[in-house]
Every structure is written in C-alpha cells, then in structure tokens.
Amino acid sequence: MVIEKAFQNLMKKSPFYAYLLLGVVLKEDNNVKTMSIKFTKNGEILFLYNKKINKKPIWFVESLILHELMHIINQHFRIKPKNNREKKIWDLAMDAAINQYIPELDARSVPLNVLIQEGHGVDNEYMFAAPPPFMINKTAEEYFDWMMKEFEKKGDFDIEALPDSLDDHNFESDLPIEMIIEITKDKVGKAFNMFGKELESGLKQNINISLQKSTLDWETLIRRFSNASIKGDKYRTPLRPNRRYDDQPGWKYEYNSKLAVIVDTSASIIEEELNQFLTEIEKIAKYDSKLLLIQVDQAVTMVTEYSSGKWKDLEIYGGGETNLQPAVDLAQSHNVEGIIIFTDGHVDVPVVKRRVLFVLSSKHNPDFIEDAVRIYGRSSIVILK
Structure with missing residues (x-):
C-alpha cells in the first residue's frame, strides 16, 4: 500500500x-x-x-x-x-x-x-x-x-x-x-x-520550544522549590499536645522557605518583558510569602524581601550589560535551596549550585535553552507565552 x-x-x-x-x-x-x-x-x-x-x-x-x-x-x-x-x-x-x-x-x-x-x-x-x-x-x-x-x-x-x-x-x-x-x-x-x-x-x-512547554502550574513549581525549608521561630501552641506533659501546650516550629528570585534588568529586557516577569513573581509570592528578590544587570542592583502586592512600590534598577553570576552568588551566600531566574537568555548560563529554574520571556534567546538544558536538564526551563 x-x-x-x-x-x-x-x-x-x-x-x-x-x-x-x-x-x-x-x-x-x-x-x-x-x-x-x-x-x-x-x-x-x-x-x-x-x-x-x-x-x-x-x-x-x-x-x-x-x-x-x-x-x-x-x-x-x-x-x-x-x-x-x-x-x-x-x-x-x-x-x-x-x-x-x-x-x-x-x-x-x-x-x-x-x-x-x-x-x-x-x-x-x-x-x-x-x-x-x-x-x-x-x-x-x-x-x-x-x-x-x-x-x-x-x-x-x-x-x-x-x-x-x-x-x-x-x-x-x-x-x-x-x-x-x-x-x-x-x-x-x-x-x-x-x-x-x-x-x-x-x-x-x-x-526546542515545544519540549520546554511547562506541564506544571506555578503552585506545583513553587512547591518543588519550597520543599526544602529551614526551621525558623519556635513557639508554643495548644493545638500541638506536649509529649511529656499532657496539661501543657506543645512546641511548634515555623518553617521558612529558602527561595530566591533573580530578575534580569539589563538593557536587552524591554518593558513588556519586565511586566511579564513581575506578573509571574506576584504569582510566586502568593504561594511563598518570603522571597529574596535580586535585581541584576552586569552586577547586583537591588536586593529586597518581596511579598505579595509589593510590585506597586517596586523600583527597577538596571539597564546595563548582562551577567547573572553575581546575583546567583549572592543568592547562594544566603543559603537558599532554590533559585528562580527570570531572563531573556541573552547572557551566558550561570553556574548554579542549588536547584534552579530559568523562566524565559517569549522573546528569549534559543541558544540559552540548549546550554541550560545540557547543563541542568529539561526541567530547568519554563518559557512564558
């Protein structure tokens, strides 16, 4: 036939x-x-x-x-x-x-x-x-x-x-x-x-683009990066019985997520892409209230804690050449377990010693994808529409 x-x-x-x-x-x-x-x-x-x-x-x-x-x-x-x-x-x-x-x-x-x-x-x-x-x-x-x-x-x-x-x-x-x-x-x-x-x-x-289509929503992605947590403040709660004394409240630890978000603010990033990045960061903040937000062009330009709604007062600093490595090094010095990097990919892939997720804009550099996949695997890339 x-x-x-x-x-x-x-x-x-x-x-x-x-x-x-x-x-x-x-x-x-x-x-x-x-x-x-x-x-x-x-x-x-x-x-x-x-x-x-x-x-x-x-x-x-x-x-x-x-x-x-x-x-x-x-x-x-x-x-x-x-x-x-x-x-x-x-x-x-x-x-x-x-x-x-x-x-x-x-x-x-x-x-x-x-x-x-x-x-x-x-x-x-x-x-x-x-x-x-x-x-x-x-x-x-x-x-x-x-x-x-x-x-x-x-x-x-x-x-x-x-x-x-x-x-x-x-x-x-x-x-x-x-x-x-x-x-x-x-x-x-x-x-x-x-x-x-x-x-x-x-x-x-x-x-390449098809293979990088994310099958996970942001809640699942953030859960993946937030699973590794550190013990924070310790406090008493009647909701947790004391193992030693029945009539006493027990102790409970507050767990703090160790998640850093890096935003590429170099000259190659246009306003549309920055708005897209901030929209997605706001989604992340709804699932993880304690984010370390780092802005970077050729050097770190701003570091702050980010929480939901903070975008209204957030100043953007940058406009120079691009080098993600200083921001990655700073994030790792804070002992974070997960790093999410927003970029257009017109930059060398940084060396990351933590779990990493690269979130690329729709106007991304396809060569960055090939390099990142080769080094960190296909699950390390998400492409925004």
Missing part, C-alpha cells in the same frame, strides 16, 4: 523521523477524513487513516504522515477549543504552524492572511494553510491569537466560510492528558537529543 511505502521512505530519509515512527501503529478507519491520531490505554500511538489516501501521490501521503508527527511534536493535543468557532480557527492555526516545515505542503499552501482577506480557500480537494509571510517560525498559539485579532477588526466575518483542515484534529485518547504528554515528550526529547542536529534551524527552534 502507498501508506506503508510512505512510512518506509520517511524512515530512510531521516533518523529523527524514523525514531518517532518506531512503534507507531497504522490502522484503517474510513470514518476519518484523511488521517488522525489516537493514543491507546497501552501507551501506543495509532495513526488512523482513510483507505482513500492510498490512491494519492506518494509525496502527499509522506507529507500527511509528517503532518501528524508534527502534531505530536508540538503537543497540539493539549489545545482544547471552547466552541466550534474557535475550533475552526485553531485547526488552521495548527496546520499553519506545521506546514511551514514540510516543503511539499509549504509550496502548495495559502497564507493565513490571504485566507482571511479573501474569506475562503482554493477549490482543490485539499487546502494547505501557511503562516503569513511576516510571521514565520511561530507556534499555533501565536497564529491563533493573531487570527482572533484580525477577525475582531473585521467584525462580522463569517468564519464558517473558511476551508476545513487537511486532517482530523480529534486526538482521541484512552489515557489522561498528563500521561500522553509524558509519553510523547519523552520520545520526542530522545529523538531530538540523538538526531536533532540534522534538522533545519527553524524546526529545531520549534521543537
């Missing part, structure tokens, strides 16, 4: 895709449009396909398989549209994010801005969506946000007039979403570590 031949061709062409296709099971299902993905309770990845695609050219079937793999790489199964209107936009946004990395589809694609301007697709059996020429190498989330803004400008635009997606985006699963993320992220991560160097730069950056 053509689909089996297409699988074999792809496995010969690229060790990266070959690794991802190992263990993928093909299953005919004529209820799907062309092809779709299903995750079974045994952790298998099924590619459901309509038998009619065996009558299509080999380049089309190969491209379709790559298209499905890209859905997995980009974790598009995490996207949950609120309604049919949003689903239509999400479908095109996901396809645009993917097709730009598949030459055969990219060459035959219609840019999203043209689709919105004309209000419909081509008359061919299949329509391939592409990014606007001024927005290449972006994510589905970014294309979705851009399309929503464009539709707001147009007011009464008939979204239903837009063409359908190339494939089904149902992403069926017999497993919880957390398990799917763990299975797919592990497989893509291993393939990328072994064979990622052969990929073109835009795709490498796309996969």
